[in-house]
Structures are given as structure tokens and as C-alpha cells.
Amino acid sequence: MSAVKKKVIVGMSGGVDSSVAALLLKEQGYDVTGVTMETWPQTDPCEMEREGGCCGLSAVEDAKRVASVIGIPHYIMNFRREFKESVIRDFVDSYRAGRTPNPCIVCNRMVKWEALLKKALALGADYIATGHYARIEKMPSGRYGLRTVERGTKDQTYALYSLTQDQLAHTLMPDGDCTKDEIREIAEKAGLPVAHKPDSQDICFVPDGDYARFISDFTGEADEPGNFVTESGEILGKHRGITHYTVGQRKGLGLAMGEPVYVREIRPGTNEVVVGEDKKSHVVKAHDISFLSVDDLPDRWVVNAKIRYNHAGAKALASRTGKDEITCFFEEEQRAVTPGQALVLYDENGFVLGGGTIF
Numbered sequence: 001m002s003a004v005k006k007k008v009i010v011g012m013s014g015g016v017d018s019s020v021a022a023l024l025l026k027e028q029g030y031d032v033t034g035v036t037m038e039t040w041p042q043t044d045p046c047e048m049e050r051e052g053g054c055c056g057l058s059a060v061e062d063a064k065r066v067a068s069v070i071g072i073p074h075y076i077m078n079f080r081r082e083f084k085e086s087v088i089r090d091f092v093d094s095y096r097a098g099r100t101p102n103p104c105i106v107c108n109r110m111v112k113w114e115a116l117l118k119k120a121l122a123l124g125a126d127y128i129a130t131g132h133y134a135r136i137e138k139m140p141s142g143r144y145g146l147r148t149v150e151r152g153t154k155d156q157t158y159a160l161y162s163l164t165q166d167q168l169a170h171t172l173m174p175d176g177d178c179t180k181d182e183i184r185e186i187a188e189k190a191g192l193p194v195a196h197k198p199d200s201q202d203i204c205f206v207p208d209g210d211y212a213r214f215i216s217d218f219t220g221e222a223d224e225p226g227n228f229v230t231e232s233g234e235i236l237g238k239h240r241g242i243t244h245y246t247v248g249q250r251k252g253l254g255l256a257m258g259e260p261v262y263v264r265e266i267r268p269g270t271n272e273v274v275v276g277e278d279k280k281s282h283v284v285k286a287h288d289i290s291f292l293s294v295d296d297l298p299d300r301w302v303v304n305a306k307i308r309y310n311h312a313g314a315k316a317l318a319s320r321t322g323k324d325e326i327t328c329f330f331e332e333e334q335r336a337v338t339p340g341q342a343l344v345l346y347d348e349n350g351f352v353l354g355g356g357t358i359f
Contacts, residue, residue, distance in 0.1 A: 005031040006030050006031065007124060007125045008032055008129050009033050009034075009035050010022040010025065010032060010034050011035060011128065012063040012067065012074070013063065014036065014061070015131065015197060015200065016183060016184060016187050016192070017183060018063075018131035019062075019187060020174075020178075020186050020187050020190075020192070021129055021130060021172075021173070021174050022034050022067070022072060023190055025174055026071070026072060032070075033073050033075065033125070034063060034067040034070075034072055035120075036059065036060050036063045036064075036075075036076050037077055037116065038077065038079060039079050039080060039083035039205075040204070040205050062193065062194050069191055069192055069193065077119065079115055083111055086106055086111065087107045087110065090103070091103045091106075092219060094340050095212075095215055095242075096243060096268065097268050098266035098267065098268040098339065099339045100247065100339070100340040102309065102340070103205075104159045104203075105159050105161075105162060108162070112128075113171070114167075127171060127172050128171055129171065129174065130171070131173075132156045132173050132176070133155055133156045133175055133176060133178075133180075134147070134149065134160055134173050134176050135148070135176040135177070136171060136172070136173055137351075139351070143293060143294075144165055144168035145293040146160055146292055146293065146351065147349070147350050147351050147352070148346065148350035149177075151178075152180060158309050158342065158344050159309065161290070161342065161352050165292075211243060211244075212244045223240055224241055224271060225241060227272050228253070228255060228272075228273050229273070229274055230275070231264070236257070236275065237255050239273045242268055246266075246338060247266065248278070248279070248335060249263040250262050250263075250278075260278075261275045261276060262278045264277075265279075278336075279337070280334065280335045281333060281337050282329060282334075284316075284327070284328045284337050285326070285327050285359060286325070286326050286327075286343035286355065286358050287359055288324065288356050288357045289326050289356035290355070290356070294354065296320065297326065299319060299320070300317055300318070301317070301345075302316075302317055302318075303317075303345040303346060304346040304347075304348070305318065305344065305346070306342075306343070307334055307337055307338075307342075314332060316328040317329045326356055342357060343355050343356055
């Protein structure tokens with residue numbers, strides 16, 4: 001008698017990565033079901049089609065076509081409430097508080113894993129799977145580790161640092177050993193209709209990149225203009241509202257200073273945007289911390305640390321400096337250290353140690 005196939009629910013966004021993930025798992029002998037998560041409440045089919053991404057009608061249709069080619073069932077699951085209450089609310093509140101959030105991190109933690117995994121297990125699945133470029137490995141300590149990819153330049157471990165041991169134990173990431181070119185080649189050979197579909201470059205629920213307009217529309221409140229000021233408080237001009245700006249920003253300020261100036265700080269209490277020379281720092285602090293490959297940090301640990309998704313990472317000395325706080329002392333100054341982004345720590349073998357939110 002053959003062994004019972006392990007059941008896995010694949011989160012299918014309609015893109016090539018998650019499509020190939022489903023294909024690979026079926027080829028490996030899993031009992032695969034595709035699920036596309038409805039997250040953003042769009043009611044106009046034309047609007048949904050235009051927006052695309054992982055929130056639009058085109059994503060659902062692409063996922064259905066892929067599932068048909070692969071020969072697996074496909075369903076749509078409604079996660080609109082979870083998405084709005086966690087991802088959207090955090091995004092809006094963070095920007096209005098002068099921070100620059102990474103909504104993908106919140107979505108991964110609260111929707112793609114917390115909500116989807118809970119529903120998948122309730123339906124009798126053994127695993128969920130995604131098309132992320134990352135590797136899950138069992139470590140000598142018995143813990144599950146999240147590790148960077150060995151080949152290629154696309155690594156998505158930064159946005160996954162807050163996953164838990166239980167979540168990793170029930171997760172498969174079959175794309176982690178492939179490069180992007182290899183994924184597209186696999187899709188093309190299998191006849192998947194999304195083999196050459198472009199990657200989404202924007203936040204899925206703000207496809208035009210106009211965060212300030214989105215926040216204004218969502219809250220029903222117009223942006224409140226305020227002052228551009230120097231560190232000493234000298235008024236330099238008027239800004240359009242703090243949601244238009246992020247620390248490290250140089251373009252789009254509309255200030256004629258005769259030399260480049262950058263956003264150094266955002267002060268929501270006084271509705272001021274502080275500008276001046278490019279801000280750099282050796283020290284980065286983060287709170288709301290979670291650990292992944294380890295239970296906790298030693299007193300002092302040499303790490304490779306990233307301060308934003310596209311940051312290459314830099315050598316630093318990490319220490320626990322509070323009950324819910326870590327501090328990194330970088331060898332070289334880092335620019336545009338932005339409150340609201342994540343500080344993610346890696347060991348010398350590419351395992352994610354943990355991370356937190358920069359403040």
C-alpha cells in the first residue's frame with residue numbers, strides 16, 4: 001500500500017513564483033491545492049483588472065488558469081477582514097505617526113501565515129507553501145531555521161524574519177533552491193501561462209505608489225500641510241503633509257536650497273519635516289523583536305544586519321539592550337535608517353537570527 005500523500009495548500013498569487021511552487025510540489029508527490037487570498041475589497045471588475053497585483057481580478061484568473069494546467073483544485077479564500085485590520089491599519093497608522101512601514105512583513109506574519117495556516121490546518125492540510133525565495137532547514141539544535149538562498153540575487157528572508165517555529169514547521173518553500181531565471185524556465189517548459197508575467201514592483205494595495213493619496217482616501221481626511229525645518233527649527237518652506245515623506249528622501253521635496261538636502265526626521269507631534277545633510281549613523285535600535293534561529297541573542301554577537309529590504313547587509317555587533325529591544329553597532333555608518341522599517345540579523349551561514357522594528 002502506498003504512503004498517504006501529505007496535503008499542502010499553496011498560496012497562489014497569480015505570479016510565476018507561486019505557480020511554479022505548486023507545480024514543483026505536485027511533481028514531488030504532494031496532494032496540492034491552490035488557494036488565492038482575497039485581501040482588498042474591490043467591487044468594480046474594471047478597477048480590479050487594472051490594479052492587478054495580488055489583489056486584483058487578473059491575479060485570481062491567472063491562478064485559476066495555472067491550477068488547470070497543473071491539474072490541481074483551486075479555491076478563493078476571503079481574508080479581507082484580516083488584511084484590513086492588520087496590514088492596512090498598521091500601514092496607515094505608521095505613516096501618520098511619521099514611520100515608514102513594510103506592509104509585506106505584517107502581511108506575511110498576520111495573513112499569509114497566521115490566518116492562512118490556521119485555516120489550512122483546520123481543513124486537514126499538513127503544510128502551506130509559498131513561492132518565496134528562502135530556505136527552511138532543520139538545525140542541529142532541533143530548531144527550524146530560515147536561511148538565505150545560495151544562488152541568484154533574489155532573497156526574501158528579510159520579510160519573513162517574524163515567522164515562528166510552529167509556522168516554519170508547517171511551511172514549504174520549494175523555490176528556495178532556484179534562481180528567478182530557472183523558475184521562469186520551469187514555468188515555460190510546463191506551459192504555464194504566467195511564465196513571463198512581470199513581477200509586481202509596488203505594494204499590492206497601492207499599485208500607483210501614491211501612499212499619501214491612499215491614506216487620505218482610506219481615512220477620509222485630507223493631508224495637513226506643515227513646515228520644513230532645520231534641526232535648529234528654522235522654517236525653510238511648506239510641506240504637503242507628513243505622509244508624503246520618508247527619512248532619507250531627497251527627491252520631491254520642492255526646496256530650492258542650492259545643494260541637496262534630505263529628510264532627516266519626521267515630527268508628527270508638530271507636523272514638521274526636518275531636512276538637512278544626509279543622515280548617517282553607526283547605531284540602529286529596534287523593538288517589537290522576535291527571534292527565529294535562536295532563542296535569544298548572546299550579550300554581544302557579530303552579525304550581518306539589514307535595515308531595509310534592498311539593503312545589502314553590513315557587519316555589526318548586536319546586543320540585547322532591553323526586554324523588547326536590540327541595538328546594532330555597525331562598523332560603517334548606515335544612511336537612511338528609517339523608523340518603521342525592520343532590522344534583521346543574520347549569522348555567518350545566512351540563517352536569520354531574528355529582528356525587530358526600527359525606532
